[in-house]
Amino acid sequence: MKNMWFRLAMMALFCCASLLSVPVNAQQEFPVVSRTLKNGMKVLVQTDHSIPNVALYIFYRVGSRNEGAGTTGLSHFFEHMMFNGAKKYGPGELDKVMEANGGSNNAYTTRDVTVYQDWFPRSALPLIYDIEADRIQNLSFDPQKIKSEREVVASERRLRTDNDNGGLLDEQLWATAYLAHPYQWPVVGWMSDIEHWTIDQLKHHFEMGYSPNNATMVVAGDASPEEIFQLCEKYIESIPTHAPPPPVVTVESEQLGERRLIVRKPSQLPLVLVAYHIPQTKSADFYAINVLRTVLFQGESSRMYQRLVDKDQIALDVSSSVEPAFDPTIIEIAVQPKQNVDPQKCEKAMYEEFENVRNTPVSDTELEKAKNIRLAEFYREMRTINGRANTIGTYEVFFGDYTKLFDAAKNYSAVTKADVQRVAKAYFGANNRTVATLIPENADEKAKP
């Protein structure tokens, strides 16, 4: 999850929700009640009394794709500022009050969305709504807080990017795979932009992204739809709506040939990241791509693991990731070569495996396995109130309708071997890829001409 940026270093259950397959009766198993408030905010409630707690997620459809040169990282910085004081709950009070009432919180920002999360005992329900309403309407921008929070975000950037080989290479991969579209810059922002945002830019971002009709609220856990809707009426519904962010009009042109980049730095192991452009989450090809991804990358029986890690023994690990996206995105493949293995050797083996799935259909067993894995993963995500809130929200926001979550079984069942082969041919060719390689360079080598 390199591309998610957090208020806190907490890795909650962030699923690639879009990959799930579900049993036919899942909609009855996990009933969701929805209502759209008068100000346009959609509210989804999934009631479950197994623990006396609630997970509340608010998804705002604003992320780093809504930024521009000079303000990269503003969405993520803004996410941090959402905890730094409003009218009723001043600087530092939000966290203090929430924790004193048994609650905790976090937030994450991606290229597409900014998501706020509260986890709390049901006794804190009214308080949480009071807090959320306060900061959505009356956020304050204290110059002192902006100053110290800027340092916090710079520290976060050093942690996840500058001092992390994977983070560093990932940033350059996206910047190379995209020439035009705003997905090219990092969610956390370039360091020089982090140092220079202004209060006015923050205020503008708030006005642009934080309209109720640009948000979806998901509540899972020990609360009934009726009580949630009552709380919404009391605290949220009167918040005035305004224009959502202007549409992102830039379309990335088709890639016409392989792009390569190299990072040299002191390091014990090399690293390879490979990106292929694929369509946005809503695309009909999404299911076939995920089946292919499972066959190639998931588990130790996957083709890539078998080839690179087990048979050739040139890599320690190979994995792939795709994040939900509004616009055409990339699948990112990470290969961790062993020490002193030429990264290109890993590339060659991987490309041969891609060649195989382009030329020959995957087996029935592989197709069946992929569907079984998706089913088990559905239950792994849906077994906690936190996983449910995130998954339901992700489907609502990225597929346009939470009920798509319950259609996924049907959509996965419909995927054929021919579909898998077709997407392998369509998206996994050399001209469509970007390759980023980290090459270890030790201090003494640096001195050489």
Place this chain on the structure above:
Amino acid sequence: MIRSQRFLQAFTLAAALQILCSFASAQTLHIPPHEKYVLKNGLTVLLLEKRGVPLINFYAIVKTGAAADPAGEEGLASITAGLLRKGTKNRTAQQFSADLDYIGGTFESEAGPDFSSVSAEFLTKDLDRGVNLFADALLHPTFSKEEADKLLAQALDGVRGAKDDPQQVLGYYYDGYLYGTHPYGRPAGGDELSLTNIQRESITSFYETNYAPGNTVLAVAGEFNAAEMRPKLEDVFGAWTARSVKPALIPTASPVKTRRLLLVDKVDATQTYFALGNVGVARNDPDRVPIRVVNTIFGGRFTSELNEALRVESGYSYGASSFFDSRKAPGPFGIFSFTKNETTAPAIDKALEVLQKLHKDGVTEEQLKSAKSYIKGQFPPNIETSRQLAQIIATHEFYGLGDDEINQLEARVDAVTPEAARQVIQKHFPAENLVFVLIGKASEIGPAVKKYAEKQDARPISEPGFWPPPQKK
């Protein structure tokens, strides 16, 4: 708690378990009823039925962990656990993976300081295949030379790769520098030299010696019927041959009586990662609940004193926290944070100031009240899944803790008085005697950190091993 602890990936499984088990609420929540019985061969079985989603979790504890690794062969327990699925009497490694993945199952095996663990998860409909796979790995591994060599080579590069990320290895250096040659000072995953010393014979001998039914606790939790589960388990695990195992004894380490500092040089670091502290407490320490409450206030949540000082007020760091990684014998206590090179000393000064303030001012009534509510309110999601429950009942069994650990915890948390808080601060939070471990760019931060201790040690991160520097065997 979790958010700050999560930084410390290297602080081993025991730390993770502690997070799961330490917070409790008795008012509305109890650990679901479960049963315990012992098979004729000595295997302890724990069964817990939990409805909700059709998943079943297996969690086995083999009561010997990395603390039993022979000196010079650190990583042996971990490699042994890692090889369980890499070839059995009935399946090659490849067949095992194919069978496991086909049913969407998961399988993990690893070694922490106190014990080794083997866990798996299956859909309820695949229970028979799942039990069979799980038992095959636990009871019938073959440890082929080929697979052992492969895994050892991977583990070796795994250590090298981890050293590219200071967060991943800070815990190993810290444990090593704090405990020295005590078993808790050994890196559970091994190091660049120890892994080259491990031979197949050591692995099979470690397995034969320690993987025995009498030395194992097996917990099964999830959506199943206990009456149907019992004969299935009896069938598969009843055939496991009984062997006597000498229990692993871990001596109690004394707290460090002085100050010392280890600076691990990473030439390209733009940020310093640091841990400081001393030996903490054992898992069954009678003060564990008041310690939890005080540590929540001190460094165990977002509004903790440490995070307020190092993040919220100063912007020195993205996060600062403190932890008690309590184990069978007293485990480490530490304060952890990171900051850019220029603010290394100011950030450490600030952390020390917060620690001194804790000793001087203690905690307020208001803080106590807030921390109690926080612990109780955040607890229920820790016993939400069968995966968590299997792990909790097994570890409680291992550490000799009962269900009251959870069922009475709310009452115990509520019972913590200001006086009890004062006492645990004095008794369990170090004041002057501290061990410091820093990973950062020595040429930039070295001079500023001289002041923290007279005794100073240094190592480049690229040199094999952690601390003490390993000797060639």
